[in-house]
Amino acid sequence: xxxxxxxxxxxxxxxxxxxxxxxxxxxxxxxxxxxxxxxxxxxxxxxxxxxxxxxxxxxxxxxxxxxxxxxxxxxxxxxxxxxxxxxxxxxxxxxxxxxxxxxxxxxxxxxxxxxxxxxxxxxxxxxxxxxxxxxxxxxxxxxxxxx
Amino acid sequence: xxxxxxxxxxxxxxxxxxxxxxxxxxxxxxxxxxxxxxxxxxxxxxxxxxxxxxxxxxxxxxxxxxxxxxxxxxxxxxxxxxxxxxxxxxxxxxxxxxxxxxxxxxxxxxxxxxxxxxxxxxxxxxxxxxxxxxxxxxxxxxxxxxxxxxxxxxxxxxxxxxxxxxxxxxxxxxxxxxxxxxxxxxxxxxxxxxxxxxxxxxxxxxxxxxxxxxxxxxxxxxxxxxxxxxxxxxxxxxxxxxxxxxxxxxxxxxxxxxxxxxxxxxxxxxxxxxxxxxxxxxxxxxxxxxxxxxxxxxxxxxxxxxxxxxxxxxxxxxxxxxxxxxxxxxxxxxxxxxxxxxxxxxxxxxxxxxxxxxxxxxxxxxxxxxxxxxxxxxxxxxxxxxxxxxxxxxxxxxxxxxxxxxxxxxxxxxxxxxxxxxxxxxxxxxxxxxxxxxxxxxxxxxxxxxxxxxxxxxxxxxxxxxxxxxxxxxxxxxxxxxxxx
Numbered sequence: 197x198x199x200x201x202x203x204x205x206x207x208x209x210x211x212x213x214x215x216x217x218x219x220x221x222x223x224x225x226x227x228x229x230x231x232x233x234x235x236x237x238x239x240x241x242x243x244x245x246x247x248x249x250x251x252x253x254x255x256x257x258x259x260x261x262x263x264x265x266x267x268x269x270x271x272x273x274x275x276x277x278x279x280x281x282x283x284x285x286x287x288x289x290x291x292x293x294x295x296x297x298x299x300x301x302x303x304x305x306x307x308x309x310x311x312x313x314x315x316x317x318x319x320x321x322x323x324x325x326x327x328x329x330x331x332x333x334x335x336x337x338x339x340x341x342x343x
Numbered sequence: 344x345x346x347x348x349x350x351x352x353x354x355x356x357x358x359x360x361x362x363x364x365x366x367x368x369x370x371x372x373x374x375x376x377x378x379x380x381x382x383x384x385x386x387x388x389x390x391x392x393x394x395x396x397x398x399x400x401x402x403x404x405x406x407x408x409x410x411x412x413x414x415x416x417x418x419x420x421x422x423x424x425x426x427x428x429x430x431x432x433x434x435x436x437x438x439x440x441x442x443x444x445x446x447x448x449x450x451x452x453x454x455x456x457x458x459x460x461x462x463x464x465x466x467x468x469x470x471x472x473x474x475x476x477x478x479x480x481x482x483x484x485x486x487x488x489x490x491x492x493x494x495x496x497x498x499x500x501x502x503x504x505x506x507x508x509x510x511x512x513x514x515x516x517x518x519x520x521x522x523x524x525x526x527x528x529x530x531x532x533x534x535x536x537x538x539x540x541x542x543x544x545x546x547x548x549x550x551x552x553x554x555x556x557x558x559x560x561x562x563x564x565x566x567x568x569x570x571x572x573x574x575x576x577x578x579x580x581x582x583x584x585x586x587x588x589x590x591x592x593x594x595x596x597x598x599x600x601x602x603x604x605x606x607x608x609x610x611x612x613x614x615x616x617x618x619x620x621x622x623x624x625x626x627x628x629x630x631x632x633x634x635x636x637x638x639x640x641x642x643x644x645x646x647x648x649x650x651x652x653x654x655x656x657x658x659x660x661x662x663x664x665x666x667x668x669x670x671x672x673x674x675x676x677x678x679x680x681x682x683x684x685x686x687x688x689x690x691x692x693x694x695x696x697x698x699x700x701x702x703x704x705x706x707x708x709x710x711x712x713x714x715x716x717x718x719x720x721x722x723x724x725x726x727x728x729x730x731x732x733x734x735x736x737x738x739x740x741x742x743x744x745x746x747x748x749x750x751x752x753x754x755x756x757x758x759x760x761x762x763x764x765x766x767x768x769x770x771x772x773x774x775x776x777x778x779x780x781x782x783x784x785x786x787x788x789x790x791x792x793x794x795x796x797x798x799x800x801x802x803x804x805x806x807x808x809x810x811x812x813x814x815x816x817x818x819x820x821x822x823x824x825x826x827x828x
Binding site (some may be wrong): 206211212213214215216217218240243244261264265268272275276278279280282309313314315316317320321322323324325326338340343 | 388390414415416417418421440441442477478479482493532536539540541546547548587590591593594598601602613614615617686755756757758759760761785786787788789828
């Protein structure tokens with residue numbers, strides 16, 4: 197399932213095979229976009245984001261020791277918000293990004309099992325096979341989830 | 344994914360060793376329990392490499408083990424068992440996993456298949472309604488701050504005190520449903536926030552409730568002690584864990600221990616193997632927080648068992664006493680425990696990590712409940728929803744060589760994504776129905792992801808453990824109805 201959502205032409209992420217779990221590689225013209233797409237990919241594994249509306253907005257700030265850990269902190273922060281505030285996010289804007297901190301806005305709405313076509317939940321983003329990379333064309337983030 | 348081409352030397356029947364020479368830094372060899380036929384699929388992924396990586400952990404003794412249901416995890420392989428010295432060894436949250444005390448609970452009934460079949464659909468619907476399941480489902484219990492602390496310190500005992508189930512349930516549970524050493528202050532507020540609304544929920548993924556029927560009994564005497572007397576008898580199996588609370592505890596401590604590791608000058612080949620000395624403040628804190636999450640999971644399974652009992656009473660219009668539904672046993676398969684073993688002639692206190700592995704204590708072991716003293720601890724090994732599950736008992740063999748551990752299930756061979764490709768839930772449900780198995784899932788894609796084709800044959804997995812002397816098969820069950828989270 198190439199994850200080009202919302203009719204966009206540029207591929208936002210790929211799902212990668214991992215026996216017990218599920219992983220993604222998210223892409224972006226810059227690193228901010230790759231971080232946003234990684235979050236989008238994670239939520240699209242759990243719900244049909246086409247059915248999710250943008251009713252609430254959250255400011256999200258996370259810190260970590262390095263860029264890779266920042267990916268895990270970012271995604272796990274969103275899973276925390278999903279569990280505690282029950283927000284399914286569908287759009288992200290990464291406002292500030294350094295190697296050790298991230299500020300972003302996320303839009304979505306409260307989880308609704310009757311409308312969101314919920315799939316299996318994700319327990320956590322892991323450090324396993326974690327990679328933040330850049331080639332001549334784009335930035336990419338690979339992360340494996342514990343499902 | 345690249346094939347794993349490392350060495351697997353046969354050192355006995357069903358025993359394949361990865362020598363220390365495979366990677367510089369391995370402190371002990373690795374050992375995988377498998378049949379020759381399984382090696383091909385084991386080599387298809389990097390799980391064996393993870394067995395070797397675990398052998399890097401400071402203080403590890405014996406061998407870094409993997410059960411025949413081994414598959415690729417993160418840090419540790421699933422099916423991994425590692426014992427480290429409590430005195431000078433480490434504890435690694437990766438050796439437990441994000442779903443702390445994910446485990447299984449088995450209940451027996453007085454009902455026969457012929458009585459249950461006609462009402463199976465009704466029963467499944469009741470279970471589906473009364474046990475919250477699926478992503479974002481919230482529990483029916485309102486838990487306040489103080490009550491959350493009680494859950495974390497008392498586990499299943501809290502649930503029984505609140506009227507969910509009976510005292511007798513506790514006697515036939517690993518640790519009597521309550522792991523000692525739990526300290527709620529070591530659990531972050533975030534973890535408690537995640538756990539509060541999810542108390543008493545099944546979750547999603549591979550978690551399930553299964554109504555099953557006894558298909559074959561290999562050891563009638565042992566089965567009899569468990570209250571299982573005949574082929575056709577109906578059982579109930581519950582599989583779930585510590586939900587968001589456990590996930591957050593793991594995430595918190597992987598981070599904490601990664602920092603600590605630098606201070607203690609420990610190097611490991613994989614970030615998910617982050618660890619700290621068991622006796623360090625960080626190691627102790629993790630153990631105390633992990634115990635809280637384990638207790639949360641036991642409370643969770645206790646509540647779910649109670650609601651399942653209520654469903655049976657309603658559907659069959661009989662008293663609980665008539666229906667039975669007494670607990671056979673409850674085991675954890677993602678946990679770290681302090682246990683004593685003889686290693687090279689010396690009795691040592693060890694921290695046994697079981698990640699997708701089940702404790703399997705033999706006849707006479709002091710931690711086996713008195714009811715099972717004569718047969719050994721029951722070991723619950725669920726297979727995939729379309730085939731069968733097993734009940735076994737622990738043996739001396741497990742104490743001698745696998746730190747009292749054995750396999751925990753079938754083990755995946757296909758990723759969830761691959762399993763879902765081109766397969767519709769409705770088709771899976773129909774195929775199952777054609778074989779007399781009713782299945783309901785809370786999540787879209789939930790049935791396709793968990794279809795039999797995605798798993799190893801659990802019979803082969805159990806057979807290897809049985810023949811290797813790590814456990815003895817007691818009985819086999821066949822699924823009748825499954826609720827998937």
